[in-house]
Amino acid sequence: MISVDQLNQQFGIANQITFKAGPGDLPVAEIANRYATAAVSLHGAQVIGYQPRGQVPLIWVSNFSDYRQGKAIRGGIPLCWPWFGPHPTDSSKPAHGLARITMWEVLSTGVMAEARTEIRFGLRDDDASRALWPHPFVLETVVSVGPDLRVELIARNTGDQSFTCGAALHTYFAISDIDHVSIHGLENLTYIDKVDGDQRKTQQGPITFTGETDRIYLDIDDDCLIYDPGLRRRIRVAKAGSRTTVVWNPWIDKAQHMGDFGDDEYRTMLCVETANAADDLITIPPGGEHYLVTAISTGPA
Numbered sequence: 320m321i322s323v324d325q326l327n328q329q330f331g332i333a334n335q336i337t338f339k340a341g342p343g344d345l346p347v348a349e350i351a352n353r354y355a356t357a358a359v360s361l362h363g364a365q366v367i368g369y370q371p372r373g374q375v376p377l378i379w380v381s382n383f384s385d386y387r388q389g390k391a392i393r394g395g396i397p398l399c400w401p402w403f404g405p406h407p408t409d410s411s412k413p414a415h416g417l418a419r420i421t422m423w424e425v426l427s428t429g430v431m432a433e434a435r436t437e438i439r440f441g442l443r444d445d446d447a448s449r450a451l452w453p454h455p456f457v458l459e460t461v462v463s464v465g466p467d468l469r470v471e472l473i474a475r476n477t478g479d480q481s482f483t484c485g486a487a488l489h490t491y492f493a494i495s496d497i498d499h500v501s502i503h504g505l506e507n508l509t510y511i512d513k514v515d516g517d518q519r520k521t522q523q524g525p526i527t528f529t530g531e532t533d534r535i536y537l538d539i540d541d542d543c544l545i546y547d548p549g550l551r552r553r554i555r556v557a558k559a560g561s562r563t564t565v566v567w568n569p570w571i572d573k574a575q576h577m578g579d580f581g582d583d584e585y586r587t588m589l590c591v592e593t594a595n596a597a598d599d600l601i602t603i604p605p606g607g608e609h610y611l612v613t614a615i616s617t618g619p620a
């Protein structure tokens with residue numbers, strides 16, 4: 320694996336991008352510019368920090384997360400690919416696929432239009448991936464820190480057979496208190512209620528939280544908004560290439576049963592995920608590609 324010194328020589332940008340050994344000695348790209356600070360682990364090409372200037376952090380990471388190769392970091396923006404949730408037929412395979420539990424390589428870094436700081440990661444199939452999923456692929460992830468935080472997951476089919484995949488940019492947001500936040504923009508949509516027998520229901524009004532919540536909202540390509548009066552901010556989750564929005568809070572019991580999740584951490588986190596799951600899976604033909612994009616920004620509540 321490339322060393323932190325080599326990463327800084329090849330890809331570091333003075334006062335913008337520095338590579339360091341992060342928790343668990345996993346290499347992390349630290350980004351700082353006029354807009355924000357951010358951190359991206361090469362393990363999973365996973366955003367593990369994002370704090371717009373003048374605000375408290377916007378992205379949540381558990382204080383109990385494991386940082387070791389092959390284990391998903393709890394929090395940030397895990398990249399779920401090529402399936403979302405448990406493997407559809409083989410429960411021995413890792414939940415949410417292979418992308419978030421694999422070391423990615425840095426492909427490029429740069430300062431782009433609007434003084435956005437950008438880092439591009441790559442991952443391609445190998446024997447380990449083919450043991451989990453039999454298709455050749457190339458993945459690229461672009462993390463762009465500017466007036467908003469943009470994360471793009473580009474999936475290319477480099478084989479000679481079409482493949483169908485699920486995906487999610489599984490964003491964990493930092494919030495004031497789960498009792499006080501609401502999500503707007505998913506009203507009247509059909510959702511699969513994972514905590515009530517996968518029943519299909521219709522969202523009535525804004526989403527508020529009174530217990531474990533795990534919902535897959537279908538056939539939605541619009542933004543949604545998290546209203547957080549406790550932090551006097553509104554978080555916009557914009558997206559492209561996504562027909563599914565997933566909303567998750569584990570609540571008390573599930574939090575207590577996750578080893579990498581503090582018993583009371585459920586109170587200050589909320590997942591709103593830009594995804595393609597359930598009815599909204601994506602089929603990519605040979606030579607084709609698919610872009611999944613989330614863009615996160617804040618404004619006054």
Ligand code: TA6
Nearest residue numbers: 391404414415533565567590592
């Ligand atoms: O996105 C919601 C969800 O699918 C939940 O069902 C829960 O399993 C969550 O993802 C976290 O999954 P993980 O494998 O990271 O523990």
